[in-house]
Amino acid sequence: MMTIPAPQVRHQQLIVTIYGLYSRNLGDAMPVSVLIEMLGDLGYDAPGVRSSVSRLKAKGVLQSVRANNVAKYELSEQVMDVFHEGDQRIFAPEASNPESGWVLAIFSVPESLRKRRHQLRTELSGLGFGSVASGVWIAPATVLDQARKRLETRGFSQFVDFFRGDYLLDGPMRPKVAHWWDLTALDEQFGDFLSLYGGAVQQWSALVGEDPGDALTASTPELRREAFRYYIPMLTLWRRFPYRDPSLPLEYLPEGWKGPAARKAFLSTHRLIAPLAAAHAHELIHSGARLAAP
Numbered sequence: 001m002m003t004i005p006a007p008q009v010r011h012q013q014l015i016v017t018i019y020g021l022y023s024r025n026l027g028d029a030m031p032v033s034v035l036i037e038m039l040g041d042l043g044y045d046a047p048g049v050r051s052s053v054s055r056l057k058a059k060g061v062l063q064s065v066r067a068n069n070v071a072k073y074e075l076s077e078q079v080m081d082v083f084h085e086g087d088q089r090i091f092a093p094e095a096s097n098p099e100s101g102w103v104l105a106i107f108s109v110p111e112s113l114r115k116r117r118h119q120l121r122t123e124l125s126g127l128g129f130g131s132v133a134s135g136v137w138i139a140p141a142t143v144l145d146q147a148r149k150r151l152e153t154r155g156f157s158q159f160v161d162f163f164r165g166d167y168l169l170d171g172p173m174r175p176k177v178a179h180w181w182d183l184t185a186l187d188e189q190f191g192d193f194l195s196l197y198g199g200a201v202q203q204w205s206a207l208v209g210e211d212p213g214d215a216l217t218a219s220t221p222e223l224r225r226e227a228f229r230y231y232i233p234m235l236t237l238w239r240r241f242p243y244r245d246p247s248l249p250l251e252y253l254p255e256g257w258k259g260p261a262a263r264k265a266f267l268s269t270h271r272l273i274a275p276l277a278a279a280h281a282h283e284l285i286h287s288g289a290r291l292a293a294p
Contacts, residue, residue: 002203004230005196007237011044011052016061017236019075020083022281029065029072030285037284041229081153085146089242091270096140098249102167103144105129105137107160120156128246130180138180139246173252183254186244190258193241194265197234201268204230208272216275224283227276231269238266 018038023030032053039049053073056062062073075083105124109117121131127147129137139147141164151157167173177183208215208223219227245259253259 002207002226002230004226005233007196007233009233009236011039011048012056012061013236014039014042014044014232015049015052015056016075016079017232017239018281019062019073021232021235022278022285024075024080024083029067029074031070031072034284034287035073038228038232038281041225041280042232085150086239086242090239091267096142096247096249098251100249101141102165103139103141103147104132104163104165105139105147105160106163107135107137107156109159116156116159119154120151120159123151123154123156126243128243130177130246132180140248142247174254177246177248177252178254181246181248183257186241187254187258189241189244190262193237193262194258196237197265197269198261200230200234200265201272204269204272208276210272212272212275215272216279219276219279221280221283224276224280227273228280231273231277234266234269 015035018035019030022028032050035053036046036049040046053062057064057073060076061079063076065072065074107120107124109120121137124137124139124147127139127150128143129139129147132138144162144164148157148162151160167176204227208219241259241262250257250260
């Protein structure tokens with residue numbers, strides 16, 4: 001029906017996206033056979049899917065359960081919490097503004113716990129913090145509550161003190177934030193996303209109209225499958241950005257910053273084709289459940 005972009009994403013990333021979308025509630029464990037069929041739609045073979053499931057299980061991302069004497073997998077509780085937390089950032093990010101102020105995270109981790117120090121830096125970076133100096137990280141104050149909760153859950157709160165404040169010296173903020181965050185690399189990644197999906201909503205609107213409900217009602221199995229093949233890799237690529245983008249006020253960002261355009265392209269396309277993709281996924285899940293029924 002249309003050319004479907006092929007971003008560079010791995011089996012494991014696609015599997016986590018699928019579980020996060022369609023198998024995150026109690027009783028929603030999914031058998032590997034259904035996952036193989038879904039990944040088959042995306043062009044991946046069964047051995048690769050099985051290998052990726054084994055790796056995700058070994059990493060503690062997936063856990064095995066049995067239902068009606070059928071072996072299934074579900075997201076681990078810890079990963080489930082991350083998905084619930086991430087929904088707000090992925091689908092409805094809270095924008096910051098200059099009046100929001102800043103939060104500083106000051107941390108000190110003993111040398112004997114060097115590995116934990118690296119893990120803490122990774123957590124702060126994933127929350128949108130930038131590095132000011134050794135042990136000093138900064139972010140818009142809007143992330144404070146989420147950061148405190150996340151670090152407490154991960155066992156890092158004992159190493160970190162948070163402070164809220166404002167920038168008091170004269171001078172532009174753009175050079176400062178360009179030093180604290182690698183905005184050039186992030187803007188290039190937004191550009192790469194736009195090169196793949198910048199025209200997505202126009203293409204899909206021309207095909208199905210602009211009303212998601214009407215599109216779903218009039219859809220065929222083939223159309224729903226195409227939407228699934230389009231949507232899953234797009235979401236998998238997009239869901240990295242909310243954990244890299246600090247959501248800084250536009251006044252502090254470089255001229256021509258591509259973040260807003262990329263976000264608009266994703267959210268507009270998500271609104272239109274996510275229901276179609278979900279309908280295809282649930283058809284496969286229900287078909288698999290019927291085949292597995294005793």
